[in-house]
Amino acid sequence: MYMMDLDNYNLAWLRSVGRVLLGALFVISGGMILNGGVSGFAAGLTGLGVPAAGIMVWVVLLIKVVGGLMLIVGYHSRIAAAALVLFVIGTIALVHNNAAELGAALKNLSIIGGLLYVIASGPGPYTIVSLMKGNASTEALRQNQNALKAQ
Numbered sequence: 001m002y003m004m005d006l007d008n009y010n011l012a013w014l015r016s017v018g019r020v021l022l023g024a025l026f027v028i029s030g031g032m033i034l035n036g037g038v039s040g041f042a043a044g045l046t047g048l049g050v051p052a053a054g055i056m057v058w059v060v061l062l063i064k065v066v067g068g069l070m071l072i073v074g075y076h077s078r079i080a081a082a083a084l085v086l087f088v089i090g091t092i093a094l095v096h097n098n099a100a101e102l103g104a105a106l107k108n109l110s111i112i113g114g115l116l117y118v119i120a121s122g123p124g125p126y127t128i129v130s131l132m133k134g135n136a137s138t139e140a141l142r143q144n145q146n147a148l149k150a151q
Contacts, residue, residue: 015117015124016074022114023071026084030064033057048094063087071118074127081118088112 033041038057045053045060063083070080088108096105 012125015121016126017124018114019074019077019118019123020072022081022084022111022118023068023073025111026064026068027072028068030061030068033061033064050094060087074123075129077123077127078119081115085112085115085119088115 038061041060042053042057045056050056064087067080067084067087071077071084088111092105092108095101096108
């Protein structure tokens with residue numbers, strides 16, 4: 001079976017797009033918690049047996065929003081992705097831990113997969129730092145050249 005060699009194309013930017021989309025997921029879901037009411041979310045955590053649910057709501061929001069924003073702008077994205085992997089594992093263990101939640105657990109596993117890809121491959125060429133320095137296109141070219149050398 002013939003497969004197109006995608007490394008011969010300038011597709012490094014797709015890593016940046018994927019990173020931004022993953023980050024947006026966390027920021028938007030954090031915003032949904034705020035919009036839906038922090039007290040309601042805290043009550044849900046209490047129902048799951050989470051101790052100090054009133055405080056944990058703010059911890060969850062901090063992790064989601066700050067981690068998501070770090071992914072979106074590409075600032076220490078590997079660290080943000082690692083923290084979010086741990087967070088999502090905790091979510092699966094606490095919330096999506098029964099047969100009725102299998103679909104949500106599988107979705108979260110795929111999110112973990114995307115986050116692991118960010119950890120392994122880095123943020124991609126377009127980050128807030130590379131754009132501020134004006135070298136994002138140079139970084140994309142360098143990453144593509146390194147990928148070709150690795151073959």
